[in-house]
Amino acid sequence: MSTTEEFRRNSENFCYRHPDRQSFVLCQRCMRTVCSECRTPAAVGVICPECMAQQRASQTPAQKKAQRRWASRPMAAVSSERPTMTLGIIAVTGLAYIISLIPGVGSILTNALAFNSIFLLPQAGVIQPWRLLTVALVHDGFFHVGLNMLALWFIGRSLEPLLGRSRFLALYLIGALGGSVAVALLAPGVWTVGASGAIFALFGALLVIGRHIGADIRVIAILIGINFAWPFVLAGINAIGSGDFAASLAAVGISWQAHLGGLLTGAVVGLIYSRTRAPRQRGLQTGLLVGFSVVLVALLAIPAVAYL
Numbered sequence: 001m002s003t004t005e006e007f008r009r010n011s012e013n014f015c016y017r018h019p020d021r022q023s024f025v026l027c028q029r030c031m032r033t034v035c036s037e038c039r040t041p042a043a044v045g046v047i048c049p050e051c052m053a054q055q056r057a058s059q060t061p062a063q064k065k066a067q068r069r070w071a072s073r074p075m076a077a078v079s080s081e082r083p084t085m086t087l088g089i090i091a092v093t094g095l096a097y098i099i100s101l102i103p104g105v106g107s108i109l110t111n112a113l114a115f116n117s118i119f120l121l122p123q124a125g126v127i128q129p130w131r132l133l134t135v136a137l138v139h140d141g142f143f144h145v146g147l148n149m150l151a152l153w154f155i156g157r158s159l160e161p162l163l164g165r166s167r168f169l170a171l172y173l174i175g176a177l178g179g180s181v182a183v184a185l186l187a188p189g190v191w192t193v194g195a196s197g198a199i200f201a202l203f204g205a206l207l208v209i210g211r212h213i214g215a216d217i218r219v220i221a222i223l224i225g226i227n228f229a230w231p232f233v234l235a236g237i238n239a240i241g242s243g244d245f246a247a248s249l250a251a252v253g254i255s256w257q258a259h260l261g262g263l264l265t266g267a268v269v270g271l272i273y274s275r276t277r278a279p280r281q282r283g284l285q286t287g288l289l290v291g292f293s294v295v296l297v298a299l300l301a302i303p304a305v306a307y308l
Contacts, residue, residue, distance in 0.1 A: 013213050017049070024162035024209065027051055028279035036161050046164075085165040086156030089172060090149045093195065096137040097145045113138045114193045117184035120300055136176040136195035148195045155202045162209065163273060171269050174293055175201020175262045181296045182261020192255045197262035203227070204266025205273070212274035228259055268292060 015021045015035035023035045027048035039046035047055065096113070100106035115135035119128040139145035160168040179197015183190065203224050210217040269289065276285035 022162070022213075024213070024273075024277070025164055026277055026279060029055075031278065083157045083160040085168050086152060086160050089156075089169075090152060093137055093139075093145065093149060097139055097142075100138060110138045110193065114191055115180050115183060116191045117188045117300075120184065132180040133173060133176050135180055135193060136172075136198050138193045139195070140193050144194055148199055151199050152195070152202070155199070155206060159202060159206055159209075167273060170289060171201060171205050171266065171273075172198045174269055174289065174296070175199075175204075175266050177293060177296055178265025179255075179258035179262035181299050182264075183255060183257045184300055185302055186257040186260075187255070190255075192258060194255070194258070196255060197258040197265075200224075200227075200259045200262035201266030201269065204263040204268075205270030206266075208267050208270030209274055212270075224263065228256070228263065265296070 011019070012033055013022060014033060015023050015038055016032045017038050018035050021035040021037075023033050025034060025036075025039060025046055026032065027034050027039070027046060029047060029051040032048055034046065034048045038049055040049070040052050096109065100109050113131065113134035115131045119126060119131055121127070139148065156168065159171075163171065176195065176198040178201060180192075182197070183192050203220070207217055207220050207224065210220060269292070272285060272288045272292070276282075276288065
């Protein structure tokens with residue numbers, strides 16, 4: 001994304017060792033911004049190279065001996081530059097799509113993972129809350145899963161290094177939850193599939209985080225507007241002949257409710273991340289995310305009343 005002059009002048013938005021690399025992660029000890037190449041994972045947060053050197057210098061002989069012992073054991077090398085969580089989500093979703101193509105097995109998988117708010121009601125006889133999240137794994141065709149995973153790759157490779165793997169995964173899952181809740185509220189009893197809610201959550205978080213760090217978010221806002229308005233444009237074109245916009249919108253087959261829910265959810269999560277960047281706020285950040293998720297689940301009581 002392009003940046004404003006104010007953003008470029010603020011050194012806190014860039015790694016202190018690599019001024020050309022934007023980052024959203026702080027060293028838990030000195031509070032300086034570090035990129036993925038410079039940070040070392042710690043028990044809580046990450047540590048910059050200088051703080052790591054000071055920590056090693058202060059170690060006792062016993063600690064140094066234990067560290068050498070563990071360092072001598074073979075470990076898998078993982079590149080910190082690769083958006084591993086993004087690739088992992090794409091791999092799992094792609095595997096689910098491949099399984100869905102197997103005759104007999106595919107229909108069982110889709111029916112078990114797709115979302116319908118009726119499975120959240122005691123009246124249905126079977127409560128299956130996992131559908132709130134597993135809906136992001138199943139898709140209606142190659143182009144559906146392909147476009148969603150392409151969008152995930154383009155956003156994830158920029159957003160994951162800013163947030164870190166755990167925050168990125170939390171954003172994706174809470175976004176999927178928010179999209180399902182919106183479908184339950186605005187389109188109860190309607191079957192939906194796809195990761196659109198989670199994808200739009202990434203859009204919403206990127207919009208808020210970009211605004212918070214002073215980036216130029218106009219391009220992001222335009223992309224969000226185009227993607228959100230597209231099903232309504234298609235419905236309007238179809239309604240020219242039929243005259244029934246509501247029926248045309250339903251016939252388009254795109255869940256704008258999931259898009260809206262994911263977008264709003266992602267914006268809230270992005271705001272939480274932006275306001276709780278400091279390592280000392282990690283507990284507050286986790287508490288806010290859990291509390292927000294609880295609120296989303298509690299909203300499911302609203303459409304349940306309509307079925308009584």
